[in-house]
Amino acid sequence: MPATHFGVKYAVHIITSHFGNLVAKVCENLLKRGPLTLRLLIGFTELTPQQVKNSLLILIQHNCVQPFSVDQAEGPKVTQYVALIDNILHRWRFAKFMTVVSQEFDKECELIIKDLLENGRLTLKQITEGEYAVKDTVEKSFLKLVNAHFVERCPAPEAVLEEASKDAPKKRGPKSSKIVEVPETIEQRVVAVAAPSAAMRFSILTDSETDAHGGSSSSMSTGDKRKHDALELDEFANNEVVLWRANFEEFIRCLRHKACVENVRARLDDGAALVLRAMLKSTRTAEKKVKTENSVPVSFSTIYEEVINSEAGRNLTCDRVKASLSLLCDERDVDEDESYSVDLKKILELAQNDEVESIVLKRYGRDAYKMFRLLSTSSRALETDKISDMTLVEKKETPTILYKLWNDEYLLMERLAVTGARQAQFLVWKVDRPIVWKHVLDEMFHAALNLSLRLAYEDEQIKEVQLLPAHKRTGPLGKQWQRFRNVVYVMHASQLKIDDAIMLFHDF
Amino acid sequence: MFCRLKVCNFCNSLRASSFSSAEQSFTVVLGETKNEREAPGAIPVYLVHWIIAMSKRKQPDSSSPADSLSQNERILYNVIHGKQDMGIWTRDMKKETNLPDKVFNAALKTLQAKKLIQEVVNVQSKGRKHYIATEFEPSKELTGGAWYSEGKLDKDYINLVKDQFAKMIYQQKVATLEGIADAIRKTKIFKTEFTKQQTEEIVRDLVLDNRVMEVKSTGMGEFASIQIGKVCYKCKSKGGTRGETKVGAMASIPCGVCPRISQCTPDGIISPSTCVYFAKWLDF
Known part of the structure; x- marks a missing residue:
């Protein structure tokens, strides 16, 4: 789902709090006006060229902006800059990314990812010369992270777009273009073109950068070299410096899988959740894109092997796993050779429904909740009286509730005039998912922004008390301090939760 | 008049039960053979129709107001x-x-x-x-x-019926519509029997309430006794009690349920720093 009005505001707020006003101003212009050249940016921001350049460098370093140019037959090549809103929003999730790494890898890997997240892009040299541990083990950890796709090579410094927009997706080969969703926005097109090829992206083949470290390269890439035999070494030799960054896509994939598993746990049971986790874990590297609708088909034996790999899974018998699979997969999801695939899109859709319905319930009450549920499952628009009959709500109250929902953009309404012996007018109502979902997402961005602003406000209020040494915070000041700590605790928890919801609607 | 209906045994039984009560569902069978139909005692078909029509019509009581x-x-x-x-x-x-x-x-x-x-x-x-x-x-x-x-939705009654239905579904773990109706009939809690449509209405309302969910039988595990593909109902929470819907991320913070969110801006009259709902929420 594309970012909304408040999505942009929230992104600008994130940049402001991370990099200050100047950078935020540049970023805001890019987000609101779309791709711009350096000259236009200077004009719109009314900053000095040096300030704009520096801001852009920061944004590029942190993967928030991607330069590109359009391949024109005539005229000079002009570099434009496009803001990558998804990457900006991911900045709020670094803590979640760190949790993912800490659950799967050792401390050293954690430190590498931390370094990469803090600095945006780093060369291998910078990573290995960081403050941590022995170089040899750092390199091993790095290798592990690259192999698991958590770290990737940075995209091309400047993507070159082909003029005709239709040609862009074809680059991926004639066969895959049918399966791969055609990128729509210029942002998506630029990202697709700038990204290194799939083989290059996670390749740790020796290059000038690692050569400088002598023997280390041979120890780290022997296994990988065989994998990428086909790649031409010359190509790499030309690259001056290879930059690495954390692969947000992989982190989002992990979080998406986690969300699916937790939803299945709530909806079905622990057994089904375990089975789904095993399925997703064994096929994670085979997934083509983050928003994949169905999990990669996998055989029963592989699933069972993975299930009993975990401690909790060891008390599941084959029959129980099969029963869970029958709950998770429809008949059409099971191939002839008994490989199973789960409809992840459906799981996430149900979770989205829950979120929206819970807003309706809290805001408009139980009757409205029932009407909303009825209309969102109904394939066609329903008439007021019919809604009242089906939800067992008093006929007089129904129009009022429906009107409220319509007024806040949760429902669509249409007037139908019947001409005949008796003239009559009917109102029919329905839920238009894309419209409602976009509206809800916008409100979520708004809520996230508000939480953040309120937290900053609370922080400002307590500043004086905060500066006092701990032993002086007694009496009313102590109470204020305690309250502030509670506020921070509640706000942070809410921020994490609301971000989960935003991911559910925006990234998954 | 009825005495002449000696055409067959069936007509005799009509006479015995007398026409004035509920015999709309009876069909009068005339003699099978031509001889029988034309026998002296037989009556023409139109007469039979007339007799039935007469019997269906309510005879106004002579002493009625x-x-x-x-x-x-x-x-x-x-x-x-x-x-x-x-x-x-x-x-x-x-x-x-x-x-x-x-x-x-x-x-x-x-x-x-x-x-x-x-x-x-x-x-x-x-x-x-x-x-x-x-x-x-x-x-x-x-x-x-x-x-x-009396022209009003009887909410108390509906809630009572719904609670009983939810209880039955919970007891059966997985229940079909027929199963629920049967169980309700056996409890004899309600004097009247529910029609199929009424049962459907109540179960649908439970589904809309999110207390009960609709599932299709897979024929395995708990569905073992139910035909594959048949629509069944399951309780969402223990006991099928009310008000246990999971609160979402948005609904648990003030902005998620704020009636003024559309007027709220960072520097406006309504803003996160001046918000009364926030103040109330963060009042520890």
């Missing part, structure tokens, strides 16, 4: 009676009878006093007075159906 009506009252009564179980609105009555107001009101009063007609509440338009002949039960359109009583 309807007999002692004046002409105007009779006109009014006929109009109301003619609308059968749909009843009629007073203004429509006036239009159709064309009686002067005074006469009309007097006639209406008399008819009510004689208990030939009664007032009914129409759920569609409660402000309008509707009358119906006492002979008829008000139609579903008029009363709103089984869940209405």
Whole structure:
């Protein structure tokens, strides 16, 4: 789902709090006006060229902006800059990314990812010369992270777009273009073109950068070299410096899988959740894109092997796993050779429904909740009286509730005039998912922004008390301090939760 | 008249049970063979039809109050009676009878006093007075159906029924519509039996309430006794109790349920720093 009005505001707020006003101003212009050249940016921001350049460098370093140019037959090549809103929003999730790494890898890997997240892009040299541990083990950890796709090579410094927009997706080969969703926005097109090829992206083949470290390269890439035999070494030799960054896509994939598993746990049971986790874990590297609708088909034996790999899974018998699979997969999801695939899109859709319905319930009450549920499952628009009959709500109250929902953009309404012996007018109502979902997402961005602003406000209020040494915070000041700590605790928890919801609607 | 119906045994039984009660579902079988049909005792088919039609018609009791009506009252009564179980609105009555107001009101009063007609509440338009002949039960359109009583939705009753249904579903773990109806019948909690439609309505309401969920039988595990593909119902939470819906991320913070969120801006009159809902929420 594309970012909304408040999505942009929230992104600008994130940049402001991370990099200050100047950078935020540049970023805001890019987000609101779309791709711009350096000259236009200077004009719109009314900053000095040096300030704009520096801001852009920061944004590029942190993967928030991607330069590109359009391949024109005539005229000079002009570099434009496009803001990558998804990457900006991911900045709020670094803590979640760190949790993912800490659950799967050792401390050293954690430190590498931390370094990469803090600095945006780093060369291998910078990573290995960081403050941590022995170089040899750092390199091993790095290798592990690259192999698991958590770290990737940075995209091309400047993507070159082909003029005709239709040609862009074809680059991926004639066969895959049918399966791969055609990128729509210029942002998506630029990202697709700038990204290194799939083989290059996670390749740790020796290059000038690692050569400088002598023997280390041979120890780290022997296994990988065989994998990428086909790649031409010359190509790499030309690259001056290879930059690495954390692969947000992989982190989002992990979080998406986690969300699916937790939803299945709530909806079905622990057994089904375990089975789904095993399925997703064994096929994670085979997934083509983050928003994949169905999990990669996998055989029963592989699933069972993975299930009993975990401690909790060891008390599941084959029959129980099969029963869970029958709950998770429809008949059409099971191939002839008994490989199973789960409809992840459906799981996430149900979770989205829950979120929206819970807003309706809290805001408009139980009757409205029932009407909303009825209309969102109904394939066609329903008439007021019919809604009242089906939800067992008093006929007089129904129009009022429906009107409220319509007024806040949760429902669509249409007037139908019947001409005949008796003239009559009917109102029919329905839920238009894309419209409602976009509206809800916008409100979520708004809520996230508000939480953040309120937290900053609370922080400002307590500043004086905060500066006092701990032993002086007694009496009313102590109470204020305690309250502030509670506020921070509640706000942070809410921020994490609301971000989960935003991911559910925006990234998954 | 019935004595002549000696055509076959079946007709004899008709005579025995006498035509005036509920025999609409009987079919009169005439003699099978030509000889039988033309036998001296046989009656022509049209006569049989006539006999049945006569028997279905309610014979007005000679002593009924309807007999002692004046002409105007009779006109009014006929109009109301003619609308059968749909009843009629007073203004429509006036239009159709064309009686002067005074006469009309007097006639209406008399008819009510004689208990030939009664007032009914129409759920569609409660402000309008509707009358119906006492002979008829008000139609579903008029009363709103089984869940209405005196023109109002009987919420307490509905909730009671819903709770019982949820309990039955919970006890059965996975239940089909027939299974639920059976279980309810056996408990004998309710005096009346629920029709299939009523059962469906209640279960659908439980589903909309998110207390019960609709699942399709897979024929495995808990569905073992149920045909594959059949729609079943399962309780969402323990005991199928109410009000256990999971609160979402948005609904658990003030902005998620804020009625003023559309007017809220970072520097506006309504803003996160001046927000009263935030202040209330963060009041520890």
